[in-house]
Amino acid sequence: MQDARICLWRNDDALEVATFYTELFDDAEIQEVRPAVRPEDADLPAGRGVGVTVDFRVGPLLMQTLNGGDDRDYDESMSVAIITEDQAETDRVWEALIADGGREDGAGGASTATACAGRSSRER
Structure with a gap:
């Protein structure tokens, strides 16, 4: 089955961001957390490290956060x-x-x- 997700690039707080959204809305859930991809990040706490992705749902909207590194913070160009x-x-x-x-x-x-x-x- 194919699906599409809005991916929100972050520096190193993908799990925090997904948790914020899923706690803000009643009909929301974290679906999957994938670990960091770099070996040097293997010992970091859950949700930390480059390459961590978190799939979550807010109502019918499928979303994902990604720890992309390099100061990937939000600005008003995304709302x-x-x-x-x-x-x-x-x-x-x-x-x-x-x-x-x-x-x-x-x-x-x-x-x-x-x-x-x-x-x-x-x-x-």
Whole structure:
């Protein structure tokens, strides 16, 4: 069976990023964590090292994070549109995005260095 995934390149925190997304959404799960590919990374903690990939699902959306090395951090050129049920859910998602050093972008969006450049969007 073929599938396609959105791959988010990271420096060395692929598992952290996937965990952020799967904890943010009710209908989400980590599907598989593949270890680092370089022998020198074999003794690193789980989820660390170049080549680690984490497959996860957020609702029907298939995603993957990859430890690509070399300062692969997010910026506003990649964003996730989040459609919420009501204001309470919008507020919950917004708070998660700006917690722990995240920031508002001044145009209705928010981003965090460890997770995503995102946009808390309209209610359904």
